[in-house]
Amino acid sequence: MSCTFEEELTAFIDGELPPSRHAEVAVHLGACAQCQSTEALLRGTLANMALLPEFVPLPNTRHQVLARVDALPPPLKERLLALLRPRVWVPALGLAAVAVLAVYPRSQQAMHEADPGALELAANLELVEDYDVVGLDSFEDMEVVTHLHELEVQ
Template sequence: MECREIREIISAYVDGEASPEEARRVEEHLGSCAQCRSAEKRMRALGVAVTRTEGSVPPDFRESLFARMEAEDLLPKRRSIFVFSVRWAAVPLAAAAAMALYVLSSREAPREFPSPAVGPPRVAREMPGPGTTSPEAGSPFSAPRELAGSPPAVPGKEERKTKVVADGGKLSPEDREIVANLEILEDPDLFDEPQIDEMEIFVPSFRRQG
C-alpha cells in the first residue's frame, strides 16, 4: 500500500479509532516505512501540543456569568439562612400555635351556667382522675381515653357518684366539694335533682326566694 493511502488510516490509528484489521495493516506498514513512522510520531505530538494550548480562566468569570444569568432570571436566587430557618421552623411553630389555640379555646368555651357569677371550678379540672373525666364531647381531656380505644361512655348518676367517692379518698374535703360541683356543672341534668344540696349554690337568687 502506498504511504499516501495509508496516512489517513494512521491518523485514525493514532486516535484509537482504527478497526482491528486497519490497525494490523498500519502496524505492518510502520514496521517497514521510516517515513510513516516519523509521520505517526508527529501526529501524536500534535495531540499533545493541542492539549497544552489553553486559554485562561479569569478570576471573575463565574461572578460575571452568574450576574448575567440572574439578570435574565436564569439562575434561582440563593435563599438566606434566615429564610431557610423560618421555612423549616414554620411547621412546628404552626403546630404549636394550633395546639395552644385549641387548649385555650376549649378552656374558655362558654358554658351554659345558670349564674355567670360562679365560674367553673378549674382547680378540679387540673387534677383529672378516672372519675372526674368530663363526658362532654370535644373536650381535650377526653381525647387520650378515646385514643386508647375505650369509647367515652356516659356514666350514670350513681356511677359518677361512686367514682367521686372512690377518688375522694385522696382529696382534701375542699377538693372533694369542688369535684362534686364539677360533676354537677358538667351534666346540666343534675340541676333538676333536688336531693343534691350543692345545686343551691348555682340557683339564682330569685328562685331560692320563691
C-alpha cells in the first residue's frame, strides 16, 4: 500500500464516501494500476464471501461462549484490586497486630536488660547528634562538653 487512495478503497466499494471524495477516488482509479488491482481484489473477496453459506449459530452457542469467558482467569488489575477489599486486609491487620503484641513485651524486656550507657545514649540521641555536628568523636569529648558549666564556675 504505497498509494494514499488505497486506504479508502473499501469505503469506496461500500459506497461510504461523500460524493465529492467518491468522485476523486473514481478519477484516481482510472490512472493508478496499483489501486485498480487492489479494488479488483476487494471486489473479488466480497463476491466470494457472498457465495458462502449463511452462518446460523446453535441455540446454546451463546451460553458456551459465555461459559468459556467466565472460565478465564481475571485480569491482573482485578486480582490486585481484590486484595484491597476489607475481607482481605482486615484479617491481615489483625494478624499484624497480634505479631506486634507478641514481639512488644519481648522488646520491653530486652530494653530492661540492655546496657545502661546505651540506654542513656538512646535517651539523649538528639544531644549526641548535635555533638556529632560539632565534630566530637569520643565519649571523653562529650563528657567534657557536658560538664563545661562546672568548668566555667571554677
